[in-house]
Amino acid sequence: MPTIQDFLRARAGDPRTALRFEDRTWSYAEYLDACAQRAAYLLENRGADPFHVGVLLDNVPEFAMWLGAGALAGAAVVGINPTRRGAELARDVTHTQCRFLVTNSPYRALLEDLELGIEGSRLLDTDSTAYAEALRPHRGAPIPEVEVTESTLFLLIFTSGTGGAPKACLCSQGRLATIAPILVQMQQLSDRDVCYLAMPMFHSNALMAGWAPALWAGATCVLRRKFSASGFLPDVRRYGVTYFNYVGKPLAYILATPERSDDRENTLARAFGNEATDRDVERFQKRFGCVVTDAFGSTEGVIHVTRTPDMPPGALGRATEGVLVLDPETGAECAPARFDERRRLLNPEEAIGELARKLGGGSFEGYWRNEEASSAHLRDGVYWSGDLAYRDEEGFFYFAGRNSDWLRVDGENFAAPPVERILSRFPGVALAAVYPVPDPIVGDQVMAALQLVADVSFDAERFASFLEDQTDLGTKWAPRFVRICDALPVTRTHKILKRVLRNERWECDDPVWWRPEKRGPLRRLRPSDVGEIAAAFAARGRTSALGRI
Helix, strand or coil: CCCHHHHHHCCCCCCCEEEEECCEEEEHHHHHHHHHHHHHHHHHCCCCCCCEEEECCCCCHHHHHHHHHHHHHCCEEEECCCCCCHHHHHHHHHHCCCCEEEECHHHHHHHCCCCCCCCHHHEEECCCHHHHHHHHHHCCCCCCCCCCCCCCEEEEEEECCCCCCCEEEEEEHHHHHHHHHHHHHHHCCCCCCEEEECCCCCCHHHHHHHHHHHHHHCCEEEECCCCCHHHHHHHHHHHCCCEEEEECCHHHHHHCCCCCCCCCCCCCCEEEEECCCHHHHHHHHHHHCCEEEEEECCCCCCCCEECCCCCCCCCCEEECCCEEEECCCCCCECCCECECCCCCECCHHHHCEEEEECCCCCCCCCECCCHHHHHHHEECCEEEEEEEEEEECCCCEEEEEECCCEEEECCEEEEHHHHHHHHCCCCCEEEEEEEEEECCCCCEEEEEEEEECCCCCCCHHHHHHHHHHCCCCCCCCCCCEEEEECCCCECCCCCECHHHHHHHCCCCCCCEEECCCCCCCCEECCHHHHHHHHHHHHHCCCHHHHCCC
16 A cells, blocks of 8 residues: 655656745755655654654645655654644643644744643744754755555544544544545546645645645645635636635635636636535536535545535435444434425434444544544444434435534534633633534534623623633634523533524524624624524525524
């Protein structure tokens, strides 16, 4: 079985363009030289195992170079999510036992006063003179003679955890090297293609659908520091982009930019990703004259659901062999979904279950230092995804959300408990519950239900100021809706009934505040607002997302 190291070695001396970033260009030969230089540094300074390199960067060339360095040196690269803050950020670094951490000036300040367990000389700021001095002795180093196999750990990719802390999914060199050619064949990529990497490179989508396939095909990678909807089409034209990978809402954001009569005058041929709505896929293809392939998958790489031309509105598509919707308590297959004339689900209690695969874990390699989570996903030969779904009589699958302790906002998964702990700091909060409610485009929005102590009134302006002051609040964690309850619904054992809260959403008797704009001020939700929200879902063909679960 090939490895990522094999892919890189095959590009040594290749004069074709490997990377483009802003006004700079690197050939594959130059890219391999940079990777070999960093690999030599790692090997000289390796120290104790585990051989893990954390990377806290935007999509800049240094990120791609350290990916290559890790593959050549036999190290595992850990993409650190820069939207994390404070103790949560420190936990990601220490949990994955990073021996090195590569960052730059914009993110260096996030690390101040954090206990990371990394020697000062191994905390590398790529903007510093010390970084240049550390690499200088290794300039011109040959590709190291390090033996790796298909089972050599290459990536630790953070994914959601239900207990409050993200899990670090294992990805070996062999697994990624198997994924890359499959996607190359699916998207018909070649060395003539120009691949646009605007999704964050700490995420599996950028690595599995962007960087690795481009490397295998010998294509050019155009790196965008951060995704920009307004900058998308100018970048496509500037660099001659032919392929674009995405996760979450990018298609919707791009479609929200002003339409022009010449939008189809571009080089884009194909886009591949997941979580786009049917409507956005259709509109994107028509507006920009390209083919969009949207599929459902996970970082663990076990369950895949693919769109088909004959699927009904709202469906994910059909799944690979062995994928079913099972009752997580009994293990029995759930009943087929039944719909009314408006395609609303009539039997959610018996139809909704967990998306699972009865043929085992496939390519699932487990989680770093989390045997409990690994075992929870793979039990008695069945892989349990943690995603809720239902399936109709024709075999089409529909996504029904996730369990109430984790959310997916703008393509990023995170758990509710850390957010709840932060909200509980607000003066006067007795209990805080955080849970997902549907977004009119795709994925979730954050809703919080707060139970206040007696005789305390909710001050929306003070609450908004409080959120801005919380340095450990992730950039996507701030609530879009805030419900103030006299008493949160609880079980007999005093566990909060989040299912009740999720079903009621903003349509409840309690007062609700919301942000009409993502970063706008909180204001009291009015009955007319509820109607406008419903209209927004209808305009997107997402009314079914407002059904009860």
